[in-house]
Amino acid sequence: MKLFGYWRSSASYRVRIALNLKGLTVDHVPVNLKDGVHREADYSTINPQKLVPTLELENGRRLTQSAAIIEYLDETFEGAPLLPEDPVQRADVRSVMAIIGGDTAPIQNLRVLKYLRGPLEQPEPVVQEWARHWIATGLESLEAMVAGQDSPFLFTDQPSAAECFLIPQFYNARRFGVDLSGLKRLRAVEANCQALTAFEAAKPENQADATAA
């Protein structure tokens, strides 16, 4: 399989973690978001949404959207389960995926910040505060959701698709300087994740297309 992705894209980062947790290896095809390569005609035939990641299967069929790809990997391949068996616990994991993948990351991603800087002519401090506001809002609601639990990971003693979403969002939170001091439980889960090779190998700075910028 081939993964079209970008080292610093949090959606690509999620899928890299999931692949590692499942013990799967893929060919990584870098799509340079910063240079706008993803909006050229070429990549739009691969992904009409012109976003990363895209997973290309062995037969050439392409899947888009990190949540859909991660569920596909979990339904199709052996290895560590990315979702629990119990339907209520599965709903909790998917709720985390949606809180981050729906209500947090898309509001602070590159194309939205570009729209704030471009058509809306917002100065950089306002743009940065926008990103911090939405990341903090998302992570604080997540902290409230899991504060009562005391498992090493969000819901159980194994990382799941929820952690595939959480860790890249923490990465973004640090990039934008979000105050994480109140997120005690999430930070403990993060530390447990970062101790695992699957998470370490998926880090943006450990990707072949990573640059210093």
Added chain:
Amino acid sequence: MKLFGYWRSSASYRVRIALNLKGLTVDHVPVNLKDGVHREADYSTINPQKLVPTLELENGRRLTQSAAIIEYLDETFEGAPLLPEDPVQRADVRSVMAIIGGDTAPIQNLRVLKYLRGPLEQPEPVVQEWARHWIATGLESLEAMVAGQDSPFLFTDQPSAAECFLIPQFYNARRFGVDLSGLKRLRAVEANCQALTAFEAAKPENQADATAA
């Protein structure tokens, strides 16, 4: 079961369609988003994210996020399947769910528009154009994704969770005056959905808490 929702919330609308497609009835508890009732302490104990919908199960356990709730309903109850059986087709349906539920609706929802009007002091025409821009971007990429198909619904001859997401987004598109003329295939699917009682009964204007405003 109880559904905490709001007549005009597209995420609540998605779950209402899904419940109808499964043939399930629930008690509807209106949470007035416009009056800010959802941010009062009371509702935040029900849903820490202070958003709708929340599904309360018979045993009092609460599930949040429309995508997670819809997957739960599909995994737990008999009735029309909301996701196909084939893993690749499931990925396509979930990709639609994420394109709308992640990359479209959250960027144009009430709290984001409030932030544009409030802290960013953007005039109303700019706010309206923001909403139109992101809705059009999402729906156009979706049209490109499914343009080659000719089934009555997005992927098959039955509505799925993808249509539970599509129809509320079309409702929002019309509210904001998005030009839908280029979305031929999506409009055909919409017409087929709207002919079904499950979609008709879920419409915002057919809810008990609907107001003229």
